[in-house]
Amino acid sequence: MTFQQPVGDTLPRYPVIIGDSLEEQGSGETAAHIYPATGAVTREIRFASPADVDRAVAAAQAAYPAWRALPGDKRRDLMFKLASLFEAQAQEMAPILVSENGSLSLAAPYISYDAAQKFRYYGGWADKIEGRTVATWGGPAHDYVSYEPYGVVGVIVPWNGPLFAATMVLAPALAAGNCIVIKAPDLAPYSVMRLVELIRQAGFPPGVVNLVTGGADVGAAMVAHPGIGKIEFIGSGATAQKILANAAQTLKPVGLELGGKSAVLVFGDADLQSAAKRGLTGAVSANGQGCVNGTRLLVERTIYEPYLQMLTAMAGHIKAGDPFAGDTMLGPVISEASLNRISGLVDRGVAAGGRLVTGGGRMGGDFSDGYYLPITVLADVDPASEISRTEVFGPVLVVTPFDSEEEAVALANDSDFGLGAYVHTTNLARAHRVAGQMQAGQVQVNGSGEAMTPCVPFGGMKHSGHGRLGGIEGMREFQQVKNVWVNLA
Numbered sequence: 227m228t229f230q231q232p233v234g235d236t237l238p239r240y241p242v243i244i245g246d247s248l249e250e251q252g253s254g255e256t257a258a259h260i261y262p263a264t265g266a267v268t269r270e271i272r273f274a275s276p277a278d279v280d281r282a283v284a285a286a287q288a289a290y291p292a293w294r295a296l297p298g299d300k301r302r303d304l305m306f307k308l309a310s311l312f313e314a315q316a317q318e319m320a321p322i323l324v325s326e327n328g329s330l331s332l333a334a335p336y337i338s339y340d341a342a343q344k345f346r347y348y349g350g351w352a353d354k355i356e357g358r359t360v361a362t363w364g365g366p367a368h369d370y371v372s373y374e375p376y377g378v379v380g381v382i383v384p385w386n387g388p389l390f391a392a393t394m395v396l397a398p399a400l401a402a403g404n405c406i407v408i409k410a411p412d413l414a415p416y417s418v419m420r421l422v423e424l425i426r427q428a429g430f431p432p433g434v435v436n437l438v439t440g441g442a443d444v445g446a447a448m449v450a451h452p453g454i455g456k457i458e459f460i461g462s463g464a465t466a467q468k469i470l471a472n473a474a475q476t477l478k479p480v481g482l483e484l485g486g487k488s489a490v491l492v493f494g495d496a497d498l499q500s501a502a503k504r505g506l507t508g509a510v511s512a513n514g515q516g517c518v519n520g521t522r523l524l525v526e527r528t529i530y531e532p533y534l535q536m537l538t539a540m541a542g543h544i545k546a547g548d549p550f551a552g553d554t555m556l557g558p559v560i561s562e563a564s565l566n567r568i569s570g571l572v573d574r575g576v577a578a579g580g581r582l583v584t585g586g587g588r589m590g591g592d593f594s595d596g597y598y599l600p601i602t603v604l605a606d607v608d609p610a611s612e613i614s615r616t617e618v619f620g621p622v623l624v625v626t627p628f629d630s631e632e633e634a635v636a637l638a639n640d641s642d643f644g645l646g647a648y649v650h651t652t653n654l655a656r657a658h659r660v661a662g663q664m665q666a667g668q669v670q671v672n673g674s675g676e677a678m679t680p681c682v683p684f685g686g687m688k689h690s691g692h693g694r695l696g697g698i699e700g701m702r703e704f705q706q707v708k709n710v711w712v713n714l715a
């Protein structure tokens with residue numbers, strides 16, 4: 227098998243876009259971007275520096291008064307135009323998405339379509355921003371509540387789905403009237419770079435969205451910057467802790483969309499085939515690197531072995547391969563370091579009593595230049611063990627049996643995380659009963675990803691973060707509440 231290599235010339239060129247200036251390099255460090263399917267260097271990129279962050283914030287601040295004053299119907303029209311551009315260029319976006327992190331060509335059109343959906347959905351809110359009046363007491367008065375933008379919002383996104391994450395934030399934040407400084411992730415910078423180019427192409431005024439590409443130093447400079455009114459962070463809990471400590475210096479609000487170890491509860495009355503297929507998506511979706519992937523499978527003992535057999539048989543049909551090939555269903559993980567971390571977790575999971583049903587170590591042969599792991603299923607996993615409690619972020623599922631609904635609920639909630647939960651049952655009353663008890667921001671009944679539409683709120687409980695993106699809650703995330711009391715006496 228010969229792997230297609232990413233073509234540098236087709237990849238976006240500007241890691242820094244500030245105001246109306248497209249810059250081929252920042253003033254920070256230089257690093258080689260690696261394509262994880264082959265280990266090839268796509269390009270050396272000179273990243274932004276904290277000084278570039280200062281310029282980006284200044285540009286956003288300069289653009290803000292006019293952007294905030296722009297009537298909602300004009301903001302709406304710009305967002306609709308951007309949505310159309312996303313649809314029109316889905317073909318050109320696909321190799322960018324594949325090249326930056328090894329995501330699959332198969333899934334790429336969906337990511338552009340999803341971006342278009344988000345800008346249309348929130349474009350539709352941009353011309354419907356309303357407040358409310360309050361029948362207050364204590365004297366004749368007219369009292370009203372208005373929802374106002376923060377000013378400049380700083381956006382920090384991870385490498386695993388940078389365009390998905392960036393559009394999840396930018397669509398509501400722009401609709402609400404904020405200006406943006408966004409950091410493209412150093413490990414997967416290209417789709418966010420193209421997003422900002424498309425925003426310019428759609429005719430958004432210069433400075434409304436500014437781009438800095440880079441790593442922790444650039445993100446930290448954004449968090450510390452007094453000119454940024456709010457940070458929206460999508461990434462790991464460990465980084466979130468550093469960001470919160472940093473934000474304390476400027477008392478800045480921080481929205482957090484973090485990791486997960488989402489439980490999949492399979493009851494004895496479930497449609498077994500559907501539950502196995504959907505259970506497997508936890509290892510496959512985003513090459514096992516999705517924040518809300520269901521990776522902790524809890525299966526009723528009455529169907530435990532048949533379920534495992536079906537899951538394993540289905541895993542055998544998942545074709546690992548070249549991410550550019552249209553029939554590839556599993557690609558690489560992001561880096562050698564990530565691969566080694568995941569392998570270590572699996573090894574320790576086996577040592578702690580996990581039964582390796584399928585998968586295991588690094589894939590060799592044609593795959594040995596890239597960072598490929600097979601779908602790996604560990605059964606009989608102790609819920610207290612490291613691999614059951616840690617976000618693995620690779621194509622790895624852990625499976626644990628349960629004997630009663632109460633035990634299933636207790637096991638599902640026995641986690642530091644609370645992002646998603648998946649319930650498989652044909653019993654309607656049980657579905658609602660269990661959903662009501664899940665400590666998770668999003669529960670899907672007999673589903674495995676269909677809920678990720680822009681019209682519903684998405685976000686975590688516990689260590690998975692707080693705040694919501696999607697739906698009207700997503701707008702509120704980027705609006706400050708003001709109350710005005712007018713004396714009528």
Ligand code: NAD
Binds near residue numbers: 449464485617619
């Ligand atoms: P990460 O926390 O290592 O990095 C995220 C971003 O933060 C990157 O852009 C990085 O450059 C930046 N950063 C690193 N240190 C920083 C600092 N000190 N100050 C400011 N910025 C800093 O996460 P990752 O490895 O890129 O992404 C994987 C994680 O993201 C997983 O835990 C995953 O579950 C989570 N995630 C969550 C969601 C969600 O919506 N809940 C979506 C996607 C990914």
